[in-house]
Amino acid sequence: MGLRHLARRGSAPATRTLAGLPGGIVTRRRGRGSEPEDVRLWSEGDDRRFIDRNATARTGQLHVRTHHDERDRAVVLLADFRPSMLFGTRRALRSVAAAEALALLGWRIAADGGRVGLAVAASGAPTVLRPAGGERAMIAVTGALAQAHADALGAESGSPARAEPPLEATLGLARSLLPAGGHLVIASALDDPGPGFDELLTLLAERIAIRLILVSDAFERARPPGFYPFALADGRRGTALPTAAGPAGESAEARLADYARRGIAGVRLDVETGPEAYAPLMERLDAVL
Numbered sequence: 318m319g320l321r322h323l324a325r326r327g328s329a330p331a332t333r334t335l336a337g338l339p340g341g342i343v344t345r346r347r348g349r350g351s352e353p354e355d356v357r358l359w360s361e362g363d364d365r366r367f368i369d370r371n372a373t374a375r376t377g378q379l380h381v382r383t384h385h386d387e388r389d390r391a392v393v394l395l396a397d398f399r400p401s402m403l404f405g406t407r408r409a410l411r412s413v414a415a416a417e418a419l420a421l422l423g424w425r426i427a428a429d430g431g432r433v434g435l436a437v438a439a440s441g442a443p444t445v446l447r448p449a450g451g452e453r454a455m456i457a458v459t460g461a462l463a464q465a466h467a468d469a470l471g472a473e474s475g476s477p478a479r480a481e482p483p484l485e486a487t488l489g490l491a492r493s494l495l496p497a498g499g500h501l502v503i504a505s506a507l508d509d510p511g512p513g514f515d516e517l518l519t520l521l522a523e524r525i526a527i528r529l530i531l532v533s534d535a536f537e538r539a540r541p542p543g544f545y546p547f548a549l550a551d552g553r554r555g556t557a558l559p560t561a562a563g564p565a566g567e568s569a570e571a572r573l574a575d576y577a578r579r580g581i582a583g584v585r586l587d588v589e590t591g592p593e594a595y596a597p598l599m600e601r602l603d604a605v606l
Contacts (some may be wrong), residue, residue: 318459320417323596324424355383355497390431390500391448392606393491394419396462397505397532398439398469401481406536407589412469414588414595415504415532416462421592421599422502426606427455434458434494437465438487438505440472447494483511492521500606504530504586506537507572522580528602529576529583533569538587 356372359379372380396419402412409417423433427450434448435458444465446457484505491501501521507514521527540559548554569585576583582605584598 318456320420320592321424323592324421324599325428356380357383390426390429390606391434391496391498392423392426392431392500392502393434393436393448393494394423394458395436395438395487395491395501395503395505396465397484397503397507398437398466399481399484399508400440400469400473401508402506402532403469403473404534405588406534408591409588411506411532411534411588412466414586415530416466417592418530418532418586418595418599419502419504420459420462421595422603423455423458425599425603427451429603434491435461436487436491436494437462438482438484439465439469440482441468443487443490445490445494448499481509483509483514485511485514485517488514488517488521492525495525497524498526500526500528502528502530502602502606504532506532506534518576518581519579526606527581528606529573529581530586530602531569531573531583532586532588535587535589538569 356369357380359368359381363381367381367383369380369382372382396412396415398412398415402415403410405411405413408414426433430450432448432450433454435444435446437444444461446454446461448454449457484507488503495501518527544556544558546554546556573583573585584602586595586598
């Protein structure tokens with residue numbers, strides 16, 4: 318909630334609206350919209366003006382095409398609160414930085430009349446909120462983020478080390494919340510996302526717009542060589558020699574470039590810089606949603 322003032326910077330009052338249409342009064346939208354949404358079988362009561370002649374000719378059965386308003390922007394924010402994200406060496410945990418960035422982006426979208434939803438990946442049951450518009454929707458999103466993070470920390474406190482749950486299950490759940498033409502924003506370090514994650518992400522990128530906020534801790538990018546002591550939530554302690562960051566030593570920039578080739582643009586989020594530095598990044602990300 319405290320990040321709202323940062324989200325407002327860079328948005329002139331003339332560009333912010335209370336609804337998806339011009340004006341400050343929310344009214345019922347007229348017409349069917351101009352953006353295609355779905356093609357389905359014709360049923361009793363459908364307007365014959367919306368019959369899709371191509372699908373009808375191809376199948377021999379009446380089909381209708383539905384549309385939505387191109388100004389209706391639906392965005393689902395996917396926050397990664399799995400155990401690997403509950404780590405940080407500067408300022409905050411990676412999970413906290415991910416939540417801050419998503420909250421900043423969500424406030425910008427809501428202020429411009431868009432609809433914001435939420436999906437949280439954690440070791441327990443995922444948290445899900447369907448896209449909705451207005452200030453109330455963002456208040457619900459921020460509250461759900463805070464509660465899901467508290468639950469994630471509580472689940473790891475004093476419990477034995479457990480396997481990292483795959484991220485693709487929450488990815489599929491987030492996709493189910495979006496209409497055709499929707500947007501998905503993922504904030505994660507993408508540590509061990511699961512064997513089918515990249516394949517599923519590439520398939521979804523053909524149907525919806527996906528943007529990535531790759532969270533990066535300073536220790537991952539540059540660390541002095543040597544052995545490091547560690548302590549786990551279950552009380553175990555030891556010393557480790559960390560390997561290169563990322564899968565096969567891949568840098569954050571290389572990973573972002575690889576995803577960009579698949580049509581998934583992204584930004585690197587440095588945990589130690591804080592929300593003041595995140596605001597312009599989220600403004601840039603908001604411009605391509």
